[in-house]
Amino acid sequence: MTTRFRLGAGWSPRSWWRRRTVQFRTGLVAVFASLLGLSVIVAISVGFIGLLSLESVDTRLRSEAGAAADGVAAGTQPARVAGDGVRVLDTAGEPVDGRGETALRPWEINSLKAGRGVTRSAGGGQPESGVRWAGRVVADPSGKPLLVLARTDLSAYRDVRATANRVLGGGSLAVALLVGTATWLAVRGALRPVRRMRLAAARLPLGERLPVPEADDELRSLARATNDMLARRDADTERVRRFTGDAAHELRNPVSSIRAQAEVAVVHPDPELAQETLRQIEEEARRLSELVEGLLALARSDTAAPPEARPVELVSAARLVVDRTNASGVEPRVRLNAPVAAVTVLSTPTEIATVLDNLVGNALRHARALVRVSVLPTSRGARLLVDDDGPGVPSRHRPHVFDRFYRAEPARARDGGGSGLGLALVAELVGRRGGTARVGTSPEGGARFEVRLPVR
Numbered sequence: 312m313t314t315r316f317r318l319g320a321g322w323s324p325r326s327w328w329r330r331r332t333v334q335f336r337t338g339l340v341a342v343f344a345s346l347l348g349l350s351v352i353v354a355i356s357v358g359f360i361g362l363l364s365l366e367s368v369d370t371r372l373r374s375e376a377g378a379a380a381d382g383v384a385a386g387t388q389p390a391r392v393a394g395d396g397v398r399v400l401d402t403a404g405e406p407v408d409g410r411g412e413t414a415l416r417p418w419e420i421n422s423l424k425a426g427r428g429v430t431r432s433a434g435g436g437q438p439e440s441g442v443r444w445a446g447r448v449v450a451d452p453s454g455k456p457l458l459v460l461a462r463t464d465l466s467a468y469r470d471v472r473a474t475a476n477r478v479l480g481g482g483s484l485a486v487a488l489l490v491g492t493a494t495w496l497a498v499r500g501a502l503r504p505v506r507r508m509r510l511a512a513a514r515l516p517l518g519e520r521l522p523v524p525e526a527d528d529e530l531r532s533l534a535r536a537t538n539d540m541l542a543r544r545d546a547d548t549e550r551v552r553r554f555t556g557d558a559a560h561e562l563r564n565p566v567s568s569i570r571a572q573a574e575v576a577v578v579h580p581d582p583e584l585a586q587e588t589l590r591q592i593e594e595e596a597r598r599l600s601e602l603v604e605g606l607l608a609l610a611r612s613d614t615a616a617p618p619e620a621r622p623v624e625l626v627s628a629a630r631l632v633v634d635r636t637n638a639s640g641v642e643p644r645v646r647l648n649a650p651v652a653a654v655t656v657l658s659t660p661t662e663i664a665t666v667l668d669n670l671v672g673n674a675l676r677h678a679r680a681l682v683r684v685s686v687l688p689t690s691r692g693a694r695l696l697v698d699d700d701g702p703g704v705p706s707r708h709r710p711h712v713f714d715r716f717y718r719a720e721p722a723r724a725r726d727g728g729g730s731g732l733g734l735a736l737v738a739e740l741v742g743r744r745g746g747t748a749r750v751g752t753s754p755e756g757g758a759r760f761e762v763r764l765p766v767r
Contacts, residue, residue, distance in 0.1 A: 337498045342491035349483035353476075360475045364468050365443070369428040372445035376461035380449035383457055392459070400458045402448070407457060415444070424448050424458060430465065441465060504530050512537055517545055568595045617743050620657040625693050625764070626650065626686050628660065632667040633684055636675075643678055645671060649686040654693045656764040662740045669733035670697040670760050677701030681755055692746070692766040698753035709750050713738035737762070 328336065379397045383389060389399035393408035401407050404420040419429045423446040432441040446460035508530070511521055520538045524531045569592050576588045626649045633647045656663075667684070674682045678699035685696040704712055711717045716731035737760075738748045746764045753759035 333502065334495050334498045338491045338495035341494035342487050345487035345490040346483065349486060353479040353483050356479055357472060357475050361468070361472050364471045365428070368443050368463060368465070368468060369445050372428065372443065372461040372463060373447065376445055376447045376459050379461065380447045380459040383451055383459055384449050386452045389457065396461055396463060398460045398462070400460065402456050402458060404458075413460070419444070420458070423460060443468075505533070508534060508537065512541070515541065517548065566599065569599070618659050620659065620744060622655045623658050623660055623663050625654045625656050625663065625695065627653075628663045629667055629684050629686050629695070632664060632671060636671055641675055643675070643680045643682055645675070645682045645684060647684050647686075649684075650688060652688075654686055654688045656693050656766055658740075658744050658764060662744070666695070666737050666740055666762060669737050670695075670762070673697075673733055673760070674699040674701070674758070678757065681757075683753075683755075689763070692764050695762040695764065697760045698755060699757040700753070700755035701757040703752055703756060703758045704750050712750050713748060734760075 331339075375397065379392045379399070382392050383399060389408040393399050393410055398406065398410065398413055399408040400413065400420070402420075402424065404413070404415055404417065406412065415423070415429070415431070419431070422429050423444060426447070428443060428445045430441055430443050442462050443465050444460055444462045446458050448456055448458055450456050504524075508521060515521070520541060521534050523534045523538070572588050572592050572595075576585065629649060630647055633645045636645050671682065671684065674697050678701045681698070681700040683696075683698045685694075685698070687694040687696065708717075713734050715735040717735075734748075741748045741762050741764065744764065746762060748760070748762050751759045751761065
């Protein structure tokens with residue numbers, strides 16, 4: 312059975328790491344990266360120091376072996392030349408100096424005859440704990456070749472490597488900690504302006520903006536992005552405040568009217584006026600229902616993701632709305648100008664029907680004798696025109712005609728004036744599909760509402 316050690320429910324190294332600050336994570340990464348790099352450097356340096364030390368040992372041994380070899384060549388007996396640090400062997404590796412075996416292997420004898428140094432382990436398996444040999448081949452006076460060897464204990468070499476390891480290892484650790492501390496302080500200093508910017512943004516009143524640094528760096532970009540976000544926040548807050556106030560005002564009028572008429576009917580029951588009172592209540596209730604439906608449609612368009620667009624045949628959709636409107640018996644009658652060929656745009660049938668219904672309904676409220684719906688294909692989509700011969704929209708009102716609850720005639724009685732949400736919903740539905748909506752003057756002198764819808 313395998314037992315897994317858990318520090319707590321839901322704990323994992325990744326989640327723990329993500330909860331650390333940027334300063335901590337950056338500093339820790341700097342420490343480990345420094346340690347890794349310095350460890351490689353230390354390993355290479357210690358190896359290089361060892362090679363240099365060993366080369367120094369070999370040079371000294373060759374010098375000693377050379378001095379002894381000169382004596383053998385001059386006729387000095389090998390036994391007199393040999394000592395604790397010098398041996399004389401024949402070329403086969405057998406001692407000729409009257410001393411014991413050297414325990415050198417044949418391949419080591421060959422290396423020594425070739426002028427290379429050999430390290431013999433002292434039994435612990437570590438070369439630096441053994442003996443170093445170096446030698447020279449020389450001929451005695453009779454012409455017989457002999458191998459003169461010098462040896463030394465490698466304890467000093469071992470001490471040099473150990474000292475180098477301690478000094479360089481300790482220095483590497485100190486440097487890594489220094490790098491980590493410097494990185495932590497540098498990151499802290501770099502993030503200090505960000506922290507000040509965050510605190511300033513949290514305390515900013517509505518309408519205020521963060522100061523933009525003069526240096527063209529990341530902080531300047533962050534300040535600009537934050538100011539853009541604050542501008543959108545303020546705009547959204549103002550829009551919600553205005554929308555809430557307008558909605559409350561618009562809802563209050565029909566509710567107050569219904570309540571007043573009902574109270575009059577209760578206090579002064581008059582059978583002759585009952586029918587008229589009920590008709591007025593029904594009209595106010597209808598207007599209240601339209602207003603609530605418009606508010607719900609706009610709320611859905613603001614918060615919900617738009618449904619996936621698909622090809623919609625605009626001529627058929629326009630003809631359906633025109634026929635349905637004319638069948639209801641409203642005046643004036645609505646005319647349709649459209650090509651015979653199909654005109655396809657990307658949207659949804661429901662959105663296209665909502666746009667047409669609101670534009671036609673708005674035109675009918677203001678037209679005298681003519682409402683005309685036109686569908687015109689373009690290279691990039693289609694144009695939908697709704698013209699009327701009413702009073703039109705004055706130029707000063709056109710920039711605001713698609714705002715919510717905006718009316719170009721505020722002094723006009725609200726009966727028949729619409730909820731003030733239909734054109735706003737048109738602009739919202741068209742805009743999220745990449746289209747545009749604008750108002751101008753129709754050839755008949757009234758208003759022309761033009762919607763451009765993309766084909767892709």
